[in-house]
Amino acid sequence: MRVVRLASETDFEGWRVAARTLRAEAVEPAQALWTVDGGQASLFPADAPQSPEAGTGGFKVSRAFVDLAGRVALHRSPERFDLLYRLLWRLEATPRLLEIASDPDVSLALDMQSQVNRAVHKMKAFVRFREVEAQGGLETFVAWFEPAHRVTEATAPFFTRRFSNMAFSILTPDVCAHWDTQALSFTPGADPADAPAGDDLEAYWRTYFASTFNPARLRTAAMVREMPKRYWRNLPEASLIPEMTRAAGDRTTAMVEKAPSEPARRIVRAPRADGAALGAGDGPPSSLEAVAAGVDGCRRCPLWRDATQGVAGEGPAEARLMIVGEQPGDQEDLAGRPFVGPAGQVFDEALSAAGVPRNEAYVTNAVKHFKHQLRGKRRLHKTPEAPEIEACRWWLDAERQIVRPRVIIAMGATAARSVLGKATPIGKLRGQALQLEDQAQAVVTWHPSYLLRLPDRAAKAKAQAEFIEDLRFAWSLANAAVEA
Ligand code: URA
Numbered sequence: 228m229r230v231v232r233l234a235s236e237t238d239f240e241g242w243r244v245a246a247r248t249l250r251a252e253a254v255e256p257a258q259a260l261w262t263v264d265g266g267q268a269s270l271f272p273a274d275a276p277q278s279p280e281a282g283t284g285g286f287k288v289s290r291a292f293v294d295l296a297g298r299v300a301l302h303r304s305p306e307r308f309d310l311l312y313r314l315l316w317r318l319e320a321t322p323r324l325l326e327i328a329s330d331p332d333v334s335l336a337l338d339m340q341s342q343v344n345r346a347v348h349k350m351k352a353f354v355r356f357r358e359v360e361a362q363g364g365l366e367t368f369v370a371w372f373e374p375a376h377r378v379t380e381a382t383a384p385f386f387t388r389r390f391s392n393m394a395f396s397i398l399t400p401d402v403c404a405h406w407d408t409q410a411l412s413f414t415p416g417a418d419p420a421d422a423p424a425g426d427d428l429e430a431y432w433r434t435y436f437a438s439t440f441n442p443a444r445l446r447t448a449a450m451v452r453e454m455p456k457r458y459w460r461n462l463p464e465a466s467l468i469p470e471m472t473r474a475a476g477d478r479t480t481a482m483v484e485k486a487p488s489e490p491a492r493r494i495v496r497a498p499r500a501d502g503a504a505l506g507a508g509d510g511p512p513s514s515l516e517a518v519a520a521g522v523d524g525c526r527r528c529p530l531w532r533d534a535t536q537g538v539a540g541e542g543p544a545e546a547r548l549m550i551v552g553e554q555p556g557d558q559e560d561l562a563g564r565p566f567v568g569p570a571g572q573v574f575d576e577a578l579s580a581a582g583v584p585r586n587e588a589y590v591t592n593a594v595k596h597f598k599h600q601l602r603g604k605r606r607l608h609k610t611p612e613a614p615e616i617e618a619c620r621w622w623l624d625a626e627r628q629i630v631r632p633r634v635i636i637a638m639g640a641t642a643a644r645s646v647l648g649k650a651t652p653i654g655k656l657r658g659q660a661l662q663l664e665d666q667a668q669a670v671v672t673w674h675p676s677y678l679l680r681l682p683d684r685a686a687k688a689k690a691q692a693e694f695i696e697d698l699r700f701a702w703s704l705a706n707a708a709v710e711a
Contacts, residue, residue: 232264239300261308302339346375365394371422528618530596540591547705548588549632551642560597573675581698593645634705639674672697
């Protein structure tokens with residue numbers, strides 16, 4: 228039996244070095260025992276491999292395996308390192324093993340990967356900082372968080388990018404992350420008692436949550452899935468959930484009885500003081516926040532005149548999948564968010580049927596202002612034309628540059644034109660992987676509004692099934708192995 232002692236629970240680099248050595252020495256998985264040395268850096272004691280540089284005897288693994296293994300290593304399962312070594316061992320005889328989703332080892336690893344990805348996502352969404360006494364003249368914040376898996380070290384850089392000018396610590400039972408605006412460091416895990424009690428920010432979170440809560444769209448099961456109860460303890464806004472859920476029925480009735488939204492609700496925005504057409508002479512923005520601000524002030528085409536606001540995309544800046552629609556509709560124009568109206572409902576249902584978590588994709592539109600014509604008090608959608616699509620492509624290109632998705636799915640002809648740079652027949656090309664110049668791949672599919680409009684039931688069912696199939700395909704492509 229060969230015993231490997233890793234330096235910590237998340238010592239993936241240690242695992243890689245040891246696994247490579249064991250593999251080169253033909254140590255079978257059943258003969259390898261993976262242990263963690265409680266933080267002591269003694270990777271290779273006497274009974275473990277002595278030659279980490281020995282290599283694998285020419286055996287190379289794909290980038291996909293390394294990506295998968297890096298995530299699985301963060302899972303709390305004590306079996307994770309054994310499982311990874313077993314997979315590594317089997318990959319030599321079966322190089323395409325990872326494509327066999329029914330294989331028990333592969334299936335377990337994929338499940339563990341998605342649980343870890345979910346834990347990363349939840350950490351990004353649910354860490355809540357509380358202000359503490361300033362340190363060295365810097366505003367300082369502390370958060371207590373209990374991640375479902377050991378994702379603190381992997382997720383901390385996200386917070387340093389987002390809050391680069393703010394000193395903070397994220398305390399967890401596993402490890403604590405500290406950012407002093409210059410360097411990120413880690414210390415051993417902490418106790419909940421080390422975390423500060425509430426502050427004024429709590430009230431902010433509660434107000435924000437209450438104002439974004441739409442009782443008419445309340446689906447309790449989906450809400451608990453999105454915001455699992457294990458995180459409620461540290462979320463100031465969670466204390467509102469029971470009462471808001473209870474009152475949702477009455478509030479929905481009141482909303483239905485109220486008049487429908489009208490153009491009069493438009494927010495009239497002051498033009499930029501310098502009158503400049505933002506985005507015309509400026510360089511491309513380098514953050515999604517800058518895109519959102521820029522889109523709202525954009526004068527690259529006349530569509531801004533009749534719209535309430537520019538609607539930029541939303542989603543993680545590191546999303547592997549970008550989903551592009553046509554343009555905001557009436558409700559998106561008022562809400563300032565893509566796909567929240569009737570097409571958004573079709574879209575959400577299809578995503579859920581395809582197993583694509585919306586919050587892991589970057590969702591945007593080819594055109595960022597609502598093109599419409601007034602009919603009485605109603606604002607009727609008008610399809611954007613080529614010059615408008617072309618003008619707005621600058622913003623989509625900026626979003627593509629920042630997010631760098633592996634796959635872009637274009638829904639409908641406008642999105643396809645913008646993503647591919649030319650008119651593209653959806654019926655002919657849908658569901659295929661199309662290579663783009665920037666290394667990403669594109670998939671074109673139907674627009675959800677097209678499904679809503681199809682009068683024939685059979686045609687609608689067929690297009691709906693194709694739409695779901697295309698979303699599923701794009702998602703699997705976005706998560707597929709990339710060869711090293
Ligand atoms: N249709 C779109 O193409 N995008 C939206 O955001 C809403 C409806």
